Amino acid sequence: MEHATVSGGHSLKNYLIGFVLAVILTAIPFVLVAMGALPRVTMFFVIAIAAVVQVFVHLRYFLNLSLKETPRENILALAFACVLVFLMVGGTIWIMFNLEYRHDM
Amino acid sequence: MSADVAMNPQRRGPEEEAYEERAFGFWLYLMTDAIIFALLFATYVVMAPNIASAPAPKSLFDLWHTAGETALLLVSSLTFGVATISMIQGKKGQVLLWLAVTFVLGAGFVAMEIMEFAGMIAAGAGPGGSGSLSAFFTLVGTHGLHVSLGLVWIIILGLQVAVKGLTMPVTSRLFRLGLFWHFLDIVWIGIFSVVYLPGIM
Amino acid sequence: MLGRLTIDALPFYSWIAMGGAGVTVLGGVVIFVLLTWFKKWGYFWSEWLTSLDHKRIGVMYIALALLMLVRGFVDALMMRSQQAFAYDSGGYLPAGHFDQVFSSHGTIMIFFMAMPFMTGLFNLIVPQQIGTRDVAFPFMNSLSLWFTSSGAGLVLVSLVIGKFSTAGWTGYPPYSGLEYSPGVGVDYWLWAVLISGIGSTLTGINFIVTILKRRAPGMTLLRMPLFTWTVLVSSVLMAFAFPALTVATGLLALDRYLDMHFFTNADGGNMMNFISLLWIWGHPEVYILILPAFGVFSEVVATFSRKALFGYKSLVFATAAIGILSFSVWLHHFFTMGAGANVNAIFGIATMIIGVPTGVKVFDWLFTMYRGRITFDPTMYWTIGFIVTFVIGGVTGVLLAIPPVDYLMHNTTFLVAHFHNMIIPGVLFGYVAGLIYWFPKAIGFQLSAKWGIRAFWCWIIGFYLAFMPLYFLGLLGMPRRMERYEIAAWQPYLIIAAIGAAVILAGVVCMAMQLLVGIKEREKTRDLSGDPFNGRTLEWLTSSPAAPYNFAVIPKVDSLDAFWKMKVDGTAYQRPSGYTDIVMPRNSSLGVIAGAFSFVLGFAMIWYIWWLAALSLLVIGIVVVVRSSMENTDYVITADEVAAIEEQRFNDLARVPRHDTGDPAASPQAAPAPGSAS
Numbered sequence: 016m017e018h019a020t021v022s023g024g025h026s027l028k029n030y031l032i033g034f035v036l037a038v039i040l041t042a043i044p045f046v047l048v049a050m051g052a053l054p055r056v057t058m059f060f061v062i063a064i065a066a067v068v069q070v071f072v073h074l075r076y077f078l079n080l081s082l083k084e085t086p087r088e089n090i091l092a093l094a095f096a097c098v099l100v101f102l103m104v105g106g107t108i109w110i111m112f113n114l115e116y117r118h119d120m
Numbered sequence: 121m122s123a124d125v126a127m128n129p130q131r132r133g134p135e136e137e138a139y140e141e142r143a144f145g146f147w148l149y150l151m152t153d154a155i156i157f158a159l160l161f162a163t164y165v166v167m168a169p170n171i172a173s174a175p176a177p178k179s180l181f182d183l184w185h186t187a188g189e190t191a192l193l194l195v196s197s198l199t200f201g202v203a204t205i206s207m208i209q210g211k212k213g214q215v216l217l218w219l220a221v222t223f224v225l226g227a228g229f230v231a232m233e234i235m236e237f238a239g240m241i242a243a244g245a246g247p248g249g250s251g252s253l254s255a256f257f258t259l260v261g262t263h264g265l266h267v268s269l270g271l272v273w274i275i276i277l278g279l280q281v282a283v284k285g286l287t288m289p290v291t292s293r294l295f296r297l298g299l300f301w302h303f304l305d306i307v308w309i310g311i312f313s314v315v316y317l318p319g320i321m
Numbered sequence: 322m323l324g325r326l327t328i329d330a331l332p333f334y335s336w337i338a339m340g341g342a343g344v345t346v347l348g349g350v351v352i353f354v355l356l357t358w359f360k361k362w363g364y365f366w367s368e369w370l371t372s373l374d375h376k377r378i379g380v381m382y383i384a385l386a387l388l389m390l391v392r393g394f395v396d397a398l399m400m401r402s403q404q405a406f407a408y409d410s411g412g413y414l415p416a417g418h419f420d421q422v423f424s425s426h427g428t429i430m431i432f433f434m435a436m437p438f439m440t441g442l443f444n445l446i447v448p449q450q451i452g453t454r455d456v457a458f459p460f461m462n463s464l465s466l467w468f469t470s471s472g473a474g475l476v477l478v479s480l481v482i483g484k485f486s487t488a489g490w491t492g493y494p495p496y497s498g499l500e501y502s503p504g505v506g507v508d509y510w511l512w513a514v515l516i517s518g519i520g521s522t523l524t525g526i527n528f529i530v531t532i533l534k535r536r537a538p539g540m541t542l543l544r545m546p547l548f549t550w551t552v553l554v555s556s557v558l559m560a561f562a563f564p565a566l567t568v569a570t571g572l573l574a575l576d577r578y579l580d581m582h583f584f585t586n587a588d589g590g591n592m593m594n595f596i597s598l599l600w601i602w603g604h605p606e607v608y609i610l611i612l613p614a615f616g617v618f619s620e621v622v623a624t625f626s627r628k629a630l631f632g633y634k635s636l637v638f639a640t641a642a643i644g645i646l647s648f649s650v651w652l653h654h655f656f657t658m659g660a661g662a663n664v665n666a667i668f669g670i671a672t673m674i675i676g677v678p679t680g681v682k683v684f685d686w687l688f689t690m691y692r693g694r695i696t697f698d699p700t701m702y703w704t705i706g707f708i709v710t711f712v713i714g715g716v717t718g719v720l721l722a723i724p725p726v727d728y729l730m731h732n733t734t735f736l737v738a739h740f741h742n743m744i745i746p747g748v749l750f751g752y753v754a755g756l757i758y759w760f761p762k763a764i765g766f767q768l769s770a771k772w773g774i775r776a777f778w779c780w781i782i783g784f785y786l787a788f789m790p791l792y793f794l795g796l797l798g799m800p801r802r803m804e805r806y807e808i809a810a811w812q813p814y815l816i817i818a819a820i821g822a823a824v825i826l827a828g829v830v831c832m833a834m835q836l837l838v839g840i841k842e843r844e845k846t847r848d849l850s851g852d853p854f855n856g857r858t859l860e861w862l863t864s865s866p867a868a869p870y871n872f873a874v875i876p877k878v879d880s881l882d883a884f885w886k887m888k889v890d891g892t893a894y895q896r897p898s899g900y901t902d903i904v905m906p907r908n909s910s911l912g913v914i915a916g917a918f919s920f921v922l923g924f925a926m927i928w929y930i931w932w933l934a935a936l937s938l939l940v941i942g943i944v945v946v947v948r949s950s951m952e953n954t955d956y957v958i959t960a961d962e963v964a965a966i967e968e969q970r971f972n973d974l975a976r977v978p979r980h981d982t983g984d985p986a987a988s989p990q991a992a993p994a995p996g997s998a999s
Binding site for chain 2 (some may be wrong): 526529530568572588594950953
């Protein structure tokens with residue numbers, strides 16, 4: 016049955032854990048921004064860390080990825096996409112802001 | 121090539137393999153979509169300072185509005201999860217109910233986004249106002265378009281569940297729609313973390 | 322009602338434009354009349370256009386590619402002849418027209434010649450080479466074909482209705498923006514590229530899944546034939562790089578259609594970002610095209626040297642390394658854009674690094690030939706011609722990878738010479754070799770070897786004559802894309818280059834003869850064995866052409882060069898104890914319909930016919946929904962039908978002698994391996 020492959024990890028408990036974690040990880044940056052309590056750079060770090068952690072929470076509890084059960088190809092494809100996103104986004108931002116800097120000189 | 125191989129044809133025999141291939145193919149599609157979003161994010165970051173003579177998008181953001189959109193989308197991920205679990209348990213009525221709830225939440229999200237866009241355009245900050253606004257509308261709009269397509273897809277699969285029942289092809293499609301829906305929620309995390317929160321700060 | 326489409330769109334502005342339009346229309350009319358005259362429409366529709374058989378889809382891709390090769394080559398002839406005459410005179414092409422010619426030449430050769438040629442080879446061979454019956458998503462395969470064809474159709478139509486882009490095949494803004502290119506030309510380019518690009522992304526996904534999920538039992542990753550390996554890496558690059566092209570062209574479309582400001586001069590646009598986005602796709606694209614050609618060369622070298630490939634694993638790792646590195650060098654296409662020294666230096670170094678795995682491959686091919694029992698088949702001519710010529714292109718590439726040198730050479734004909742020096746031997750020679758090599762597998766008989774060798778000599782001599790002068794011209798400072806010039810010293814080189822183009826024309830004629838003579842002599846070269854070249858990999862196990870299901874019984878693999886091992890062990894061609902029913906995908910007209918409406922969608926968007934665009938988008942949407950809701954898309958070939966087909970196959974096999982599978986390396990007088998003490 017397909018259920019064997021699909022249902023792996025799908026349980027209400029998982030979804031609820033994921034939901035609660037996601038709510039917390041969303042609330043932290045929203046509340047801190049609303050209060051304006053932290054210095055700008057610190058705030059950026061908090062937002063970034065909360066976002067990255069929340070992405071992992073979604074992958075684990077909503078998309079039910081797990082290193083053991085998910086087919087290896089899927090994990091590889093995700094890892095490869097992450098490398099490319101890093102290269103493409105990092106490269107674009109690096110290149111474009113380097114240009115900006117030189118144009119302002 | 122011996123007889124025992126003939127008993128073990130590697131394709132189409134076991135239907136699971138065909139569905140597994142589709143699941144993997146769909147996963148790859150999501151990865152390519154992620155690249156599209158990544159480049160739109162990069163473009164937004166590059167262009168956000170280029171406000172020309174138009175209002176800065178950040179001056180038009182509203183934290184509570186964004187929080188509302190976030191809440192709708194996040195809850196809809198949970199309700200889709202419940203629909204998935206009902207599907208695994210074979211409860212057709214429950215699946216339809218939770219798909220309907222997900223649809224309403226998703227439609228609410230799209231409506232809020234349209235309201236926000238309309239407000240910005242009315243305030244003279246439409247997509248043609250500046251490079252910064254073009255990048256904003258394109259990034260957020262592309263996500264909104266995906267959510268809207270997801271809504272159409274929910275209707276189509278809802279009809280299939282109602283008419284055909286929870287057959288194997290239908291459940292496999294629902295499973296892929298679930299991946300799509302949760303994926304859009306992940307993209308939204310990026311949007312509020314890169315676009316709205318730093319804009320409001 | 323018809324947007325900006327008026328009678329003025331017809332090419333009455335010049336005789337040459339009318340000639341091009343006339344030839345295009347005439348070509349269409351001839352095909353139409355022939356099909357009607359011979360009453361072949363029904364056959365054409367049900368056996369070809371709607372087919373989901375990967376082998377037929379492959380043949381259609383290659384037919385499209387060859388058609389577009391001729392069209393793109395005519396553009397090349399026009400440019401070479403214009404420049405040969407254009408010293409201190411206008412030549413025969415006015416500036417705007419010359420610009421259309423070089424724009425369509427590049428667009429066609431990359432998107433509508435190389436890409437479909439390559440995808441056609443994927444389709445013809447990969448499922449057979451990995452021992453499976455079909456690709457993972459046969460319908461999506463048909464959809465990809467028709468999206469690509471629709472893009473090609475848009476480029477062809479631009480010759481008749483309206484004008485093509487004058488912004489070059491890369492369409493750099495701000496020139497390609499609405500302000501400087503208000504006409505339909507850039508829109509033709511945009512929609513052709515966008516629609517076919519979606520087809521390419523889908524092809525990439527399809528072949529990744531096919532190769533990873535459908536290999537014959539026992540075929541581990543390191544037992545995959547090298548061509549399959551290159552297809553896998555190339556497909557990964559396709560799936561992950563084409564989205565960048567979609568973003569670049571999509572944002573340009575938003576600028577042009579919705580008055581946005583991504584790449585405009587004013588209002589906060591940043592045209593440099595387009596260049597970066599385009600080459601995030603563009604550089605991997607080079608490797609998308611070239612890796613499968615490397616795969617072909619590897620198969621050809623091993624087969625015709627009668628040896629296992631030297632350094633198989635190093636070839637695999639080099640291919641994978643190139644795949645990842647290709648995403649990290651894109652800035653070398655715009656060193657002169659003004660980035661800082663650090664940025665340029667790092668991308669320059671990354672570019673030089675990517676030359677290393679490519680060099681590894683060249684040595685592997687040479688060592689495969691070393692002390693092999695070489696047969697000088699036409700494919701070996703193309704392969705050896707490739708190795709010699711490609712190395713020259715690689716050297717000039719490393720030269721251009723040095724940013725200060727690039728500052729001197731960029732935008733000159735030196736660059737034009739360099740990339741043609743990579744792409745003609747590295748891509749086109751490979752695909753031609755692949756076509757000759759697998760033609761009997763696809764069609765059932767061989768192409769004329771005599772004319773094949775003549776074609777090769779014309780191509781390679783013509784290539785050197787046409788492009789070596791461009792290196793010197795570049796060093797003399799001649800910019801690319803000039804429709805006229807005032808410097809007398811350039812003209813002799815340009816005349817030599819034009820002669821080179823004429824020699825290549827002779828090569829194209831020889832290729833046509835290769836096909837025609839091959840058809841005429843088909844009874845002499847008909848391939849009954851399915852294995853005309855004493856091949857090593859599984860595609861040679863099937864009949865030529867293969868049955869719809871490829872393999873009646875899925876083969877079992879326990880080594881590299883699986884088919885060779887079967888022949889050595891004497892286990893090839895054993896009769897199975899029985900056959901089972903085989904389920905295959907039924908033909909579907911929905912792919913053709915979606916493709917046709919994507920053409921209409923593009924056309925309507927180009928001419929601002931909004932209602933038609935909305936309507937065709939709706940039809941495409943409905944097609945997708947209908948197809949994805951269908952449960953029963955297969956048909957069954959019964960065990961009896963399979964048995965009948967296979968009986969015929971075994972009768973044919975009984976009529977042909979078996980190949981000699983003695984390994985030259987294993988024989989007593991064999992030489993020691995290169996590098997070892999002798």
